[in-house]
Amino acid sequence: MESQDKYRVALLSSYALALHGFETLIPSPIPWLRLGLSNIVTLVTLYQYGMKPALMVTLIRVVLGSLFLGTFLGPAFFLSLGGGLAGAFSMGIVITLFPGLFSPLGLSLIGALFHNTAQLFIAYLFFIQRIDAIILVAPVLIAAGTLTGAINGIAARYLVIEIQKADRESPSPMTGT
Amino acid sequence: MKKTFIVFIALAICALSSCNPGKESIYKESRITMDTLVTITVSSSSDTVAKAAVDKAFREIDKLGKLLNFFAGDSEVTLINKSAGSMPVTVSKETLDVIERALHVADKTEGAFDISIGPVSSLWDFHTKTMPEEDALKEKLKLVSYKNVVIDRKNSTVFLKKKGMMIDLGGIAKGYAADRAAEVLKNSGIKSGIVAAAGDIRTFGTRPDGSAWNIGIKNPRQTGDDDEILAVIRLSDQAISTSGDYERYFIKNGIRYHHILDPKTGRPAYGCRSVSVITKEGVFTDAFSTGVFVLGPRRGMEILKKMGFDGIIVDSDGNILMTEGIKGKIEVKGNKP
Amino acid sequence: MRSKGTNHNTTFGDKVLLLLLVFLSVYSFIFIKEVMPEGSDIRIEAAGKLLYTLPIHINKTVEVNGPLGTTVVEIRDSRVRIKESPCNNKICVHEGWVRSGAIICLPNRVIVSITGKANKKHEDIDGITG
Numbered sequence: 001m002e003s004q005d006k007y008r009v010a011l012l013s014s015y016a017l018a019l020h021g022f023e024t025l026i027p028s029p030i031p032w033l034r035l036g037l038s039n040i041v042t043l044v045t046l047y048q049y050g051m052k053p054a055l056m057v058t059l060i061r062v063v064l065g066s067l068f069l070g071t072f073l074g075p076a077f078f079l080s081l082g083g084g085l086a087g088a089f090s091m092g093i094v095i096t097l098f099p100g101l102f103s104p105l106g107l108s109l110i111g112a113l114f115h116n117t118a119q120l121f122i123a124y125l126f127f128i129q130r131i132d133a134i135i136l137v138a139p140v141l142i143a144a145g146t147l148t149g150a151i152n153g154i155a156a157r158y159l160v161i162e163i164q165k166a167d168r169e170s171p172s173p174m175t176g177t
Numbered sequence: 178m179k180k181t182f183i184v185f186i187a188l189a190i191c192a193l194s195s196c197n198p199g200k201e202s203i204y205k206e207s208r209i210t211m212d213t214l215v216t217i218t219v220s221s222s223s224d225t226v227a228k229a230a231v232d233k234a235f236r237e238i239d240k241l242g243k244l245l246n247f248f249a250g251d252s253e254v255t256l257i258n259k260s261a262g263s264m265p266v267t268v269s270k271e272t273l274d275v276i277e278r279a280l281h282v283a284d285k286t287e288g289a290f291d292i293s294i295g296p297v298s299s300l301w302d303f304h305t306k307t308m309p310e311e312d313a314l315k316e317k318l319k320l321v322s323y324k325n326v327v328i329d330r331k332n333s334t335v336f337l338k339k340k341g342m343m344i345d346l347g348g349i350a351k352g353y354a355a356d357r358a359a360e361v362l363k364n365s366g367i368k369s370g371i372v373a374a375a376g377d378i379r380t381f382g383t384r385p386d387g388s389a390w391n392i393g394i395k396n397p398r399q400t401g402d403d404d405e406i407l408a409v410i411r412l413s414d415q416a417i418s419t420s421g422d423y424e425r426y427f428i429k430n431g432i433r434y435h436h437i438l439d440p441k442t443g444r445p446a447y448g449c450r451s452v453s454v455i456t457k458e459g460v461f462t463d464a465f466s467t468g469v470f471v472l473g474p475r476r477g478m479e480i481l482k483k484m485g486f487d488g489i490i491v492d493s494d495g496n497i498l499m500t501e502g503i504k505g506k507i508e509v510k511g512n513k514p
Numbered sequence: 515m516r517s518k519g520t521n522h523n524t525t526f527g528d529k530v531l532l533l534l535l536v537f538l539s540v541y542s543f544i545f546i547k548e549v550m551p552e553g554s555d556i557r558i559e560a561a562g563k564l565l566y567t568l569p570i571h572i573n574k575t576v577e578v579n580g581p582l583g584t585t586v587v588e589i590r591d592s593r594v595r596i597k598e599s600p601c602n603n604k605i606c607v608h609e610g611w612v613r614s615g616a617i618i619c620l621p622n623r624v625i626v627s628i629t630g631k632a633n634k635k636h637e638d639i640d641g642i643t644g
Contacts, residue, residue: 106528395644
């Protein structure tokens with residue numbers, strides 16, 4: 001990895017972390033219902049630099065975030081890790097296989113769906129082991145994921161457009177390759 | 178695209194939240210009264226109205242239960258029985274009503290339904306598996322005849338001619354109570370509902386969707402959870418009662434001794450497993466289901482036809498017989514003998 | 515690896531996906547409503563009063579008082595039974611464990627009923643005679 005890439009990943013990770021931390025400050029009506037704002041960063045990273053940096057950013061965000069919040073290696077950590085990686089992977093695969101089929105909005109929806117599905121799966125395998133409880137929660141997660149996915153997608157789209165506009169006007173060291 | 182999408186979402190949300198203000202919905206309440214479980218189901222657009230009406234209906238049933246209870250020491254029925262052979266007893270209009278109708282049914286069923294069976298039914302105990310002694314049975318049978326129950330409408334009195342006679346309204350009181358409760362509900366602004374006093378069910382109006390009420394008829398030889406219902410019948414503004422040999426019984430030496438006694442012999446009647454009778458009033462479905470059961474399938478059917486009632490009889494071999502009038506309204510689930 | 519295509523307007527794929535997801539959300543809710551034993555509760559009534567409404571999946575023993583004395587109701591492994599009853603015939607105790615329907619002790623005026631979807635054995639039937 002070039003040092004420039006390392007900078008990028010570090011910078012983007014810190015953005016993601018900031019959003020992650022910021023989000024925990026917002027009171028949520030349901031404890032495990034999150035906006036997933038850091039997915040905006042994952043999505044922008046994916047658009048600008050590709051899948052590998054996006055996965056890196058996600059991984060760093062999850063690990064550091066859980067260290068800061070004191071949930072490292074706890075249930076919340078594994079849920080966050082699995083969800084985050086599944087979201088990043090699914091978006092990366094879709095953008096690679098079907099470029100142009102979806103805008104950031106659609107990708108964000110896919111990411112949110114896989115994020116939540118993965119979390120349900122992990123919750124079932126390791127923590128809850130009650131299929132009826134999982135099935136009961138699934139619709140809420142799918143619906144919430146669609147909503148937050150759409151919001152994040154729109155935000156990410158705006159960012160991507162702005163960044164690319166800025167790039168075209170004055171190529172900065174932040175964008176290379 | 179956008180428009181259809183919005184319409185779709187609106188529809189979906191509607192389907193989820195069933196956004197239909199003022200829609201009729203079902204309110205259901207069960208209480209133990211008249212020594213049985215009574216369930217009242219009503220359809221109403223206001224929960225408050227429904228609750229108040231149902232409460233009033235239950236109070237009516239409570240009141241009737243107190244008047245007509247065979248076992249309570251202070252009921253009018255007990256008073257009549259205590260005064261047997263000595264003097265007429267002044268009773269409430271309700272008690273007189275029930276006894277009058279009971280005598281009418283006794284007349285129509287040639288004594289197969291007879292409220293004066295009290296002395297004989299007291300000899301049986303289906304919980305402790307007690308059968309009467311032959312001599313005692315013979316002795317008490319002499320006291321059984323509805324013709325010795327004398328009512329005086331004008332003075333509102335009831336008199337049992339022979340000392341030792343006892344009337345038991347258990348075979349008619351619940352049907353009557355269901356009728357009365359239904360009247361109370363109607364007078365309280367309820368347009369449709371069901372009063373189910375154990376197996377005596379009185380329906381009025383229709384379900385919220387306009388269809389008839391679906392009433393299940395119990396399978397007299399239920400073996401498990403999935404064959405509880407023998408048939409489902411659609412009713413509105415009608416009552417149904419079922420008498421069956423499976424409700425209270427014991428088996429001794431391979432013989433089923435059940436609670437539906439033939440007033441002529443003082444022993445269980447054996448022609449049927451279950452009889453359901455359908456007509457406008459619960460007071461008649463209740464009493465006739467017992468009477469028809471005692472008469473047996475052949476003569477029972479004749480009586481039903483003569484009265485213009487509908488009915489379903491499961492005979493002692495498990496065959497299902499029914500009157501012409503209900504053939505389009507009934508769905509037989511299974512016929513396991 | 516620069517962005518895939520410069521057009522970031524909402525694509526046809528986005529619309530189809532969003533539609534599908536909304537569809538999935540709505541119908542998974544409906545599915546749950548229909549299929550799941552949603553909110554199965556055990557209602558314990560004595561002498562005409564509702565005393566307890568308990569979720570069926572807890573393990574708990576409760577005592578309620580009727581005219582004859584104390585009836586002991588036990589909830590375990592999503593089943594319920596009347597464990598002890600002061601009544602004579604003990605029909606309620608003999609019924610054993612049930613998962614649906616109700617156990618009724620007439621003498622002591624105790625009704626233990628299970629409500630909720632799981633109990634809708636005969637959903638289309640409004641009453642049972644016999």
